[in-house]
Amino acid sequence: VPGEQTQSKKLTGEQVAQHNSRESCWVIIHGCAYDVTEFMPEHPGGPKIILKYAGKDATEEYAPIHPPDTLEKYLDKSKHLGEVDMSTVEEEKKEVDPDEEERQMRIARMPILEQCYNLMDFEAVARRVMKKTAWAYYSSGADDEITLRENHSAFHKIWFRPRILENVEHIDLSTTMLGTKVDIPFYVTATALGKLGNPEGEVVLTRGAKKHNVIQMIPTLASCSFDEIMDAADDQVQWLQLYVNKNRDITKRIVQHAEARGCKGLFITVDAPQLGRREKDMRSKFSDVGSNVQNTGGDNVDRSQGAARAISSFIDPSLSWKDIPWFLSITKMPILLKGVQRVEDVIRAIEAGVHGVVLSNHGGRQLDFARSGIEVLAEVMPVLRERNWENRIEIYIDGGVRRATDIIKALCLGAKGVGIGRPFLYAMSAYGLPGVDRAMQLLKDEMEMNMRLIGCSSVDQLNPGLVDTRALASHATTVPGDSLGLGVYDPLVGPREKAE
Numbered sequence: 001v002p003g004e005q006t007q008s009k010k011l012t013g014e015q016v017a018q019h020n021s022r023e024s025c026w027v028i029i030h031g032c033a034y035d036v037t038e039f040m041p042e043h044p045g046g047p048k049i050i051l052k053y054a055g056k057d058a059t060e061e062y063a064p065i066h067p068p069d070t071l072e073k074y075l076d077k078s079k080h081l082g083e084v085d086m087s088t089v090e091e092e093k094k095e096v097d098p099d100e101e102e103r104q105m106r107i108a109r110m111p112i113l114e115q116c117y118n119l120m121d122f123e124a125v126a127r128r129v130m131k132k133t134a135w136a137y138y139s140s141g142a143d144d145e146i147t148l149r150e151n152h153s154a155f156h157k158i159w160f161r162p163r164i165l166e167n168v169e170h171i172d173l174s175t176t177m178l179g180t181k182v183d184i185p186f187y188v189t190a191t192a193l194g195k196l197g198n199p200e201g202e203v204v205l206t207r208g209a210k211k212h213n214v215i216q217m218i219p220t221l222a223s224c225s226f227d228e229i230m231d232a233a234d235d236q237v238q239w240l241q242l243y244v245n246k247n248r249d250i251t252k253r254i255v256q257h258a259e260a261r262g263c264k265g266l267f268i269t270v271d272a273p274q275l276g277r278r279e280k281d282m283r284s285k286f287s288d289v290g291s292n293v294q295n296t297g298g299d300n301v302d303r304s305q306g307a308a309r310a311i312s313s314f315i316d317p318s319l320s321w322k323d324i325p326w327f328l329s330i331t332k333m334p335i336l337l338k339g340v341q342r343v344e345d346v347i348r349a350i351e352a353g354v355h356g357v358v359l360s361n362h363g364g365r366q367l368d369f370a371r372s373g374i375e376v377l378a379e380v381m382p383v384l385r386e387r388n389w390e391n392r393i394e395i396y397i398d399g400g401v402r403r404a405t406d407i408i409k410a411l412c413l414g415a416k417g418v419g420i421g422r423p424f425l426y427a428m429s430a431y432g433l434p435g436v437d438r439a440m441q442l443l444k445d446e447m448e449m450n451m452r453l454i455g456c457s458s459v460d461q462l463n464p465g466l467v468d469t470r471a472l473a474s475h476a477t478t479v480p481g482d483s484l485g486l487g488v489y490d491p492l493v494g495p496r497e498k499a500e
């Protein structure tokens, strides 16, 4: 940028502000200016969100959605214009947002952490104190959110057949997952965009997992960079969740870097060749020009699924069984398929040589009317036992796990462990690390008590004889009278109407 900045002098806010159009667009991110004029048309989130911040400081909007190394990785060095003297940057006049004022009041009055007695309490608090877009993104399920609700209600169709007069003085909750000893049979599953809920993002979950000796699955679409999350680990085991990129060189680089950094498992997500249609997420984006879901402009990016869809256009819908040998050839990490939803595919996975599966429907965020992981588990294990294959691979489930009894039911039916998503996001968003810590401790306390009451002193004693699953296949879908449903079915409370 000849003449506008000598090596020693920083750019001024005024200089940046002059480049505020499609023809010449500069933005400020973390105190540095970037020329994004040529990049704008390729931005996965579309040009509008960039134009909204043309000539201005975009850091607040940028940080929750993009890992810190994004600009290093994807914007040509010639477009890195150097540091800006932030004292010369005009503060954005923030018009008073009544919603935000109300939210701050709810935060001031939120319950103290000790008043959270179970994982649903964290959801109730998070719904009140999180930013609307963050709540919508985390809580969203696909379409009518039937599967989202079924995931948890399916556990209510399984009843216990507890044993009595067993010595349950000492309870051991520990088990192994892919050879790693963990203190309790759950892991923190991969959930994208952690900084939407907490400015520190996924590293908060890393610290919580360390404290309770559970495993964290690192999401491809994390807000933090992969290396940030690995660096935040303290002698603990982490896995990688992978969305497979159309560009297999990028995928190979990500996988081999994860292995080199010490990841102990590769979980290939197979239930999202396209991200599901999450209307709450889309609706909440309506007021944000950056991902205007009623896109009428000339954008070339389909942003009608909110933020995740926009940043996930790289996902390869052509991924198929024929790719598995290639994955087995590029890494020594155990490979598991995340998002398997019927026994035929579990058998194919075993025959394909993978090391495990996660029976999952992506937390109800993908195909609506997909069955719950726990129901698929009840279908799979008897078929594997018939073939003597139940120990050929490790089988996990996720979706709707909110109580230790849900974990126990899954292990009784043959799961090695369960993945938990939203509860830890809500705990992190509402209370930070102390929230995650308490959520994990509550599960441990519940688990110890319920193991005693079911008459088992260690998880290897859990077996199908301890549960009655006869009601599991009845799919009486609940009328969406619950909080999620009310939000979904009442289009008249969209932001425009609210403002009037």
Ligand SMILES: Cc1cc2c(cc1C)[n+](S(=O)(=O)[O-])c1c(=O)[nH]c(=O)nc-1n2C[C@H](O)[C@H](O)[C@H](O)COP(=O)(O)O
Residues within 6 Å of the ligand: 137, 138, 139, 151, 189, 190, 191, 192, 219, 220, 221, 241, 269, 275, 308, 338, 360, 361, 362, 363, 364, 365, 398, 399, 400, 401, 419, 420, 421, 422, 423
């Ligand atoms: C709640 C949530 C889940 C996401 C998630 C983001 C959120 C906010 N994202 S998503 O943006 O693409 O949908 C991912 C993801 O990055 N990759 C993935 O494999 N699963 C993703 N999942 C699914 C997750 O790994 C579990 O399957 C699901 O969360 C388990 O259900 P519960 O939330 O009820 O525990």
